[in-house]
Amino acid sequence: MSVPLTSPSPTSAPTRPLPIVRTVADLRAAVATFRPARVALVPTMGALHAGHLALIAAARAAGAERVVASVFVNPAQFGPDEDFARYPRDEVADAAKLAAAGCDLLFAPAVSDVYPPGFATRIEVAGLTERFEGAVRPGHFAGVATVVTKLLIACAPDLAVFGEKDWQQLAVIRRLVVDLALPVEIVGAPIVRDADGLALSSRNAYLSADERARAVTLPRALAAAREALQAGVPVTTVLTTVRTRLVTAGFAEPDYVALVNAEMQPLETLAGTARLIAAARIGGTRLLDNLTV
Numbered sequence: 001m002s003v004p005l006t007s008p009s010p011t012s013a014p015t016r017p018l019p020i021v022r023t024v025a026d027l028r029a030a031v032a033t034f035r036p037a038r039v040a041l042v043p044t045m046g047a048l049h050a051g052h053l054a055l056i057a058a059a060r061a062a063g064a065e066r067v068v069a070s071v072f073v074n075p076a077q078f079g080p081d082e083d084f085a086r087y088p089r090d091e092v093a094d095a096a097k098l099a100a101a102g103c104d105l106l107f108a109p110a111v112s113d114v115y116p117p118g119f120a121t122r123i124e125v126a127g128l129t130e131r132f133e134g135a136v137r138p139g140h141f142a143g144v145a146t147v148v149t150k151l152l153i154a155c156a157p158d159l160a161v162f163g164e165k166d167w168q169q170l171a172v173i174r175r176l177v178v179d180l181a182l183p184v185e186i187v188g189a190p191i192v193r194d195a196d197g198l199a200l201s202s203r204n205a206y207l208s209a210d211e212r213a214r215a216v217t218l219p220r221a222l223a224a225a226r227e228a229l230q231a232g233v234p235v236t237t238v239l240t241t242v243r244t245r246l247v248t249a250g251f252a253e254p255d256y257v258a259l260v261n262a263e264m265q266p267l268e269t270l271a272g273t274a275r276l277i278a279a280a281r282i283g284g285t286r287l288l289d290n291l292t293v
């Protein structure tokens with residue numbers, strides 16, 4: 001059932017081998033051995049960085065006694081012209097990082113196990129998904145919602161942890177869990193940033209040195225926008241300023257820069273707790289970021 005992996009780096013501290021399961025039946029059998037412990041699931045697409053490992057820590061902080069991570073590059077959430085084929089994959093390195101972070105089990109299914117021949121079900125979350133990422137990436141959220149629902153049903157964790165960097169995704173997952181009455185607590189984990197403020201993302205690996213240097217304009221523009229909003233500058237003025245700063249720094253015209261409420265509805269005035277969200281492309285790399293205002 002499990003394939004033990006050892007750390008690929010001879011210089012790193014030895015960690016215990018991480019069990020890996022690849023089928024739902026083996027996942028269920030492994031999780032059953034954890035009970036009655038409180039189990040967390042941390043779904044990922046691999047290419048793990050410190051942001052993912054913080055999800056493991058967040059699971060522990062939320063009371064998980066056992067943590068299961070999944071690594072699955074989900075073809076259903078990529079558009080035909082997107083980066084599914086070149087998305088970074090390194091299971092050996094991912095397993096070593098997960099083991100060192102205290103993860104107990106890795107679920108790494110094959111595409112044919114998640115989507116066997118004849119697979120015909122899609123989970124659509126209406127209302128939250130038409131704008132922003134949903135408008136730019138048609139079908140993306142159906143792909144996310146479908147695979148997350150499958151993972152939650154397969155693992156049946158007590159809690160599942162998702163990063164706040166994908167703010168709209170987190171809202172979609174919270175909605176589907178309520179709507180489908182899935183007995184799982186959804187925990188959002190704060191964005192982890194590089195020292196200069198850029199949000200960690202597996203896609204940052206695509207950035208050239210020059211793009212990486214300019215990419216920091218995204219978090220800086222959002223931080224400045226938050227200050228401006230809190231100082232009473234009108235929302236439309238602030239959002240336009242963010243767009244201008246990004247384009248001036250070498251980004252393409254942003255896909256969106258918006259202030260939204262918890263239901264992902266755009267706000268024209270600052271009211272209650274709001275989230276500033278943005279997505280923009282620099283060179284061939286699309287970057288997302290957001291922060292609470």
Ligand code: PAF
Nearest residue numbers: 043044045074144147166
């Ligand atoms: O955020 C991600 O990495 C993915 O969208 C997720 C939640 C693992 C589903 O494939």
